[in-house]
Amino acid sequence: MTPRAPLAPGPLTARRPHRPLLVATAAMTALAVFCLCAMAFDGRILLHESVWLKPLKFAFAFTLYTGTLAWLLSFPHRGQRLTWWMGTMFAATAVLDVGFIVLQAARGTFSHFNDQTDSVNHIGQLVFMTGVPGLFLANLVIAVTLSWQRVTDAPTSRAIRAGLGIAVVGMGLGYLMGFTGKQQTTDAYGHPVDLAAGHTVIHGQPLVRDGGPGLPVTHWSTVGGDLRIPHFVGLHGIQALIVAAFVLGWLAPRVPWLRTERTRARLIGVLALAYAGLVGVLAWQALRGQPVTAPDAATLTALGILLAVTAAGVALVYRFATATPAFAPTAVSAVVPPHASVPPMSR
Numbered sequence: 001m002t003p004r005a006p007l008a009p010g011p012l013t014a015r016r017p018h019r020p021l022l023v024a025t026a027a028m029t030a031l032a033v034f035c036l037c038a039m040a041f042d043g044r045i046l047l048h049e050s051v052w053l054k055p056l057k058f059a060f061a062f063t064l065y066t067g068t069l070a071w072l073l074s075f076p077h078r079g080q081r082l083t084w085w086m087g088t089m090f091a092a093t094a095v096l097d098v099g100f101i102v103l104q105a106a107r108g109t110f111s112h113f114n115d116q117t118d119s120v121n122h123i124g125q126l127v128f129m130t131g132v133p134g135l136f137l138a139n140l141v142i143a144v145t146l147s148w149q150r151v152t153d154a155p156t157s158r159a160i161r162a163g164l165g166i167a168v169v170g171m172g173l174g175y176l177m178g179f180t181g182k183q184q185t186t187d188a189y190g191h192p193v194d195l196a197a198g199h200t201v202i203h204g205q206p207l208v209r210d211g212g213p214g215l216p217v218t219h220w221s222t223v224g225g226d227l228r229i230p231h232f233v234g235l236h237g238i239q240a241l242i243v244a245a246f247v248l249g250w251l252a253p254r255v256p257w258l259r260t261e262r263t264r265a266r267l268i269g270v271l272a273l274a275y276a277g278l279v280g281v282l283a284w285q286a287l288r289g290q291p292v293t294a295p296d297a298a299t300l301t302a303l304g305i306l307l308a309v310t311a312a313g314v315a316l317v318y319r320f321a322t323a324t325p326a327f328a329p330t331a332v333s334a335v336v337p338p339h340a341s342v343p344p345m346s347r
Helices: 019-041 053-073 080-107 119-146 154-179 228-235 237-251 261-287 297-323
Strands: 183-186 192-195
Touching: 019 053, 019 080, 053 080, 053 119, 053 228, 053 237, 080 119, 119 154, 154 228, 154 237, 154 261, 228 237, 228 261, 237 261, 261 297
Parallel strands: none
Antiparallel strands: 183 192
């Protein structure tokens, strides 16, 4: 069967950059550099980590995500006006939300779940209450709009659709942090602060759950379940799957059974299901108060089943690919020229 051509809105074929998202990406990149410098000179601490670590992590995450959306929305597709406005809303909201995180870091206090009654924090929490749902809604609308159309080659299109869906789930998992219970701690100056919730799940609900021993750089908890892990992994599933599609495209001229787009698209489908399963296991593990570094028998069993199902899926795709009459390793280049398998980004 001849592969379906990518959808395009009428005569429009040129790719157009999404400038608001590109501006947001540049701003987040600059912020990441600033935070790295600030960490070297500002010794203030919140929950045993630099006040600038949280803005740094958010800047890094949004650099990846806004950059990915800017690249994605540059492809011709139906509903471009709608997705342009949703991308613009995402960019503006991201800058506003991260701006408040930076402001609170400069003030030496918490941005998320902060129950302090001062006017700056009160306004900031209102920003979060409107901004976070705005990010979720914009991403959801973009995901739904693109879910029924193909904007580039089949493997990359499948990676985009599946990745956006997983990202929506990853964003949604962030809301679970709001149900972890209150905490009592202090700001960078030793003043008491009440937090409405946190990101760490620990049995017994101690007064302070966040800020304990954690992994290097990320500081993900090693003493309890950390909901930031499935949130982060889910949010960046789209980048992982797009990279997988590019890698498969690069391997296609070298590995005969990967030459057809249909085979690579099927592999991306298997990887997408595996990635979604991993997000689910990580969320389940965190909600049970289990550190990611200390999986129990149930978690290891779930991961083993996920790995076995993934391997079976890959094997099934390989069997279908090599069983087709057109598959002939010695003459496959005559069926699919190598240049046809080059990822769209390099065209």
